[in-house]
Amino acid sequence: MFRSEDTRHSFTDHLYKALVQAGISTFRDNDEIDRGQDLKPEIEKAITESRAYQRRNFNNFVLPVFYQVDPLDVRNQQQSFAIETKDGAECSIWTKDNVSTWKASLTEVADLSGLVLFSGSETDFIAKVVDTIDCTLDWKLVSTLAHLIGIETRGESITSWLNDEQPSENFLANCGMGGGGKTTLAQHVYNSNKHKFELSSFLQDIGRDHRQPHDLLGLQKQLLTDIIRGKNIRVSNVSEGTSKIEETLQTRKVLIILDDIVENDELAALLGKKGVHTQSKIIITTRRLDIYAWFGSILLEFYNLVNH
Incomplete structure (x- = not known):
């Protein structure tokens, strides 16, 4: 007031x-x-x-x-x-x-x-x-299920990676079949660690929401709203949105969760190809086990729920 x-x-x-x-x-x-x-x-x-x-x-x-x-x-x-x-x-x-x-x-x-x-x-x-x-x-906490037994233990290795300010990689892929708890774990990790970063964003159910080009543009606007802290993000097309995202990711320490990535073009549009701030962390959940090929030379930490 x-x-x-x-x-x-x-x-x-x-x-x-x-x-x-x-x-x-x-x-x-x-x-x-x-x-x-x-x-x-x-x-x-x-x-x-x-x-x-x-x-x-x-x-x-x-x-x-x-x-x-x-x-x-x-x-x-x-x-x-x-x-x-x-x-x-x-x-x-x-x-x-x-x-x-x-x-x-x-x-x-x-x-x-x-x-x-x-x-x-x-x-x-x-x-x-x-x-x-x-x-x-703490406006941006995402909804999680209550009384999740063992969720802290399952997320320990991810939290340790998030706390590393000089990691060998800035990206982590949480891969596994549907129903394995990837999104639930990502939600817990996000809520527990978002305060350690300048800005944060959780994009949920990307594979479900991405149907048409304008849907991808909507995801870009949501991401930019979170990591720029603006209410009236003006982006006329996906290419322009990717350019703005790339510029921001190189200068701000951010935590981003991209949940349920299905296609390579989703990653390209939401992350670009110019890299991120050295202390930023990007977590991706996906059912695709060939995600390594999408990143090319970018180092990628692999977290498989089957082994946790």
């Missing part, structure tokens, strides 16, 4: 746009609120309905952003944050009880782990705020 007259058309506006583009629902009040007056009902509603509302009541989180503000001033209520009781008819809300409550709230906020910007790039700072919120809320 945003409310600031001083930064409404600068920092706050830029941060709001970045959050929305990242797919994070964000409320911004566009009307003035008199200083010292109670929050409007619509703002109260937005706060209580947000996923970050009241960490102590719902085990969620609050992220203070100190923009051109010293947290010490907030904690100690000094400088522009100094508040005291006031007398007079126009100062009826500045009672001892209210001021004590406000001071306690400021102290609590300042004691939270937040982000501070005094100088430096606002663009980089905004990206850090968005990344922090996105990672904490």
Whole structure:
């Protein structure tokens, strides 16, 4: 939620746009609120309905952003944050009880782990705020079955490979016949490890969804949305989509799961041929056992469910 007259058309506006583009629902009040007056009902509603509302009541989180503000001033209520009781008819809300409550709230906020910007790039700072919120809320967990016995053990070797920052290969193929649990294992591995990467994407049932050229274009747009963090990805054809994917994969540390690859053209369209960031990891599930031939000179780790 945003409310600031001083930064409404600068920092706050830029941060709001970045959050929305990242797919994070964000409320911004566009009307003035008199200083010292109670929050409007619509703002109260937005706060209580947000996923970050009241960490102590719902085990969620609050992220203070100190923009051109010293947290010490907030904690100690000094400088522009100094508040005291006031007398007079126009100062009826500045009672001892209210001021004590406000001071306690400021102290609590300042004691939270937040982000501070005094100088430096606002663009980089905004990206850090968005990344922090996105990672904490963990929007992109994929649905998995509950109470899967032995799933952690089955995924140990894959997790070890994901944790290796200097692997001999960036690709892992999970091959096996249908019904063997390839997708379920991939879902578990993804949920357990996505936080270790800058960006992540899970494309499920590719073989089922890829029927026409426009279906492949749709998969590209979904992948680009995940690894670029944009809501309005403009791609007019598969060739253009592959070019954008290649450019992004070379510069960002990403985790990508391509589930149920059936044809070579699916890999070519979704990964390109220019390689990936040295710390990126790509996991492919497929029923095809000849997948080695598709990759040419690219090293490929082979994980066979039959042996696990």
